[in-house]
Amino acid sequence: MSLVVGAGWLAPSAASAQPGDAGTGKAVYELKCALCHGSKGDGKGAAADLLDPRPRDFTTGVYKIRSTATKAPSDQDLFRIITVGMPGTSMPGWDVLSERDRWNLVAYIKTFAADAFKEAPKKLDLPKEVGSSEASIARGKEMYEAIECNKCHGNQGRADGPSRPELKDDWGFPIAPANLAKRWTFRGGAERSEIAMRIAGGLLGTPMPSFIDSVEKPEDIWHLTNYIASLGPEKVAYSTLVTVNGVNGEIPDDPNGEFWSKIGPSTIPLMGQVIIDPRNFNPAIDVVFVRAVYNETEIAFHLTWDDPSQSVPDAAKKLFADAVALQFPTKFVAGTERPYFLMGDGSDPVYLLRWEGGKAVEAVANGVGQVKALEGGEVVSKTVYQDGQYRVVIKRPLAGKGEERPTFQPSTFVPVAFQAWDGGAGESGARMSLTSWYYLRLEPPQSSRRFVVPPVVALLTLVAMLLIVRAASRGRRRSS
């Protein structure tokens, strides 16, 4: 096991540290890195103010992601981040650069804080690895509660702890705790060894402290790791289609009901709206989980998304209501023509099924600023907010009243787009996250005939086979 951990230390594409050339690295830096990190390495490049988290200030020698017990990260740590980037931030992976270039960058970046790198980095030794098991996850949860990870990360790890609004980094900028259920956004990687290293060593320059000496037993680092890993998938698989199954009978409106948890969700990624002002370069909501069903009369959508606070609108504090919207064309016509995805335009409106602060409404829009509420609809919704997560059920009749409401029909593809606003993060109006057009597929209704027809067909086939066999054996007897 210690071998495995040892290998992890050398892990970045199995490349062991190579002495880079700072002079050559400088040329690459000026071309590829300076725009964000600044030509002086102070993190104040031209794009810096648009980014959250902000680009690293290299002049302090303080780095979040390190596998060392010393302040400075190892060369491999820096090489790894340059190569794979930092998920959940604006830092991309630079594996398009040659390995030599990346090692040269490592050498050059270190020159911005030469003093910090004088001390030889010392590897942080992790306790002996403990594999994941039910018992280990249970112990991890116990430890999670005992050491109060929830203070920042929340009870379910969704970054909604009570200390969240107070958190600042060492430069005084607000910083959000990691959403532990979204492992794919972990800055230093989603692998178990990487999670264990972050818990053990902390993230320098952030409020995340080191826990290596602050758990009851050393192996608790691994139990915590296994628990955190159990909170969400390592990778996210985005959907391309939302399947809407037909059901018989009433559709339950309780968002926490078993009816809904039995349906596999479609995972829809959202991006910041950056086409019109005010642009949203750092959207708060990056994914919505969608479930949908319909029956003879209604269509129902079940939406799940993480939001660290249930915001109370307060214009003075720039707080708005949390909101989410499903967008459809006002009419479903055959072909690929659809309204402009950003809430339609003057000639081609969209229909919005919009939920805001606990209430669903219908609207028609001819663009972001041109939203008109529709009166007399029959849309209803039910909302649950718990542990940093919204779960909402929105229901509507299949048949649309009037010109501006579309009618949903079984066995069809329906264009749909999604929009979301975290009012607590100041999102409202054009400042939102959104998708372009997706499709809903209304599956034909499943009747009970599927339980009758196949067995009958099987039985008839069997009878036919027996008849053939009998006929054949008779024929043989006669001929012999």
Add this chain to the structure above:
Amino acid sequence: MRKAIAGLAVVALVATAGWVAFPRAVDAQGGGTVEVEVKYNGPAQVETIKVNKDTEQCGKEAKLEKVVVGGNKGLANAVASIVGAKGQPTGKKAVMDQKGCKFIPHVVATTPGEVDILNSDGILHNVHTYSTANPAINKAQPKFKKVMTEKFEKPEFIKVTCDVHSWMLGWIAVMPHPYFGVTNESGVAKIENAPAGKQKVEVWHETLGKVTKDVDVKPGATTKVTIEMVKK
């Protein structure tokens, strides 16, 4: 191996002997006490913050004490010391407690060495230091970790915070010699056994910065000096 141990023992003995035989230079001359009274003419700066967690331990309101002014305009939480004095570390472990979601005392002054950081609250705190001369630390101190011992080897005024309770603010003043004192609620600090003769007293305050003043330290007596800090 045995030789090495014997060698070590000899070194240790010699060192101890040296320590005992040559007490502090000042003692030989006979030091004096300096009573420093620090005054501040401006208003106190204390912010009150609503607490949204751990109210059982922290209370419903917390105070962020940037400038604390006591009776007679005395400035509390300032560190007075003799500039450029030489002296051995006291060897005493300083103690900083986290109680009521406050660092107590607000300023711990000590010579280079270890500081015991206590967690009397029995809830998660994290000890986050902002230092440049000493390694910066950010270590979790969960409820079961009652004492955490940290080493601060270089002289420096170190800001200490807790990210879980953002209003918590304390200072560890690592002083190069033992001739210092921290002002009490009425703004008075005593520097014991200060080297006699013409000296400079320096006062440091977390918000108001540094001020120095000359003082003539009389051996075997108490010398009083009043220093005024001004609003920055």
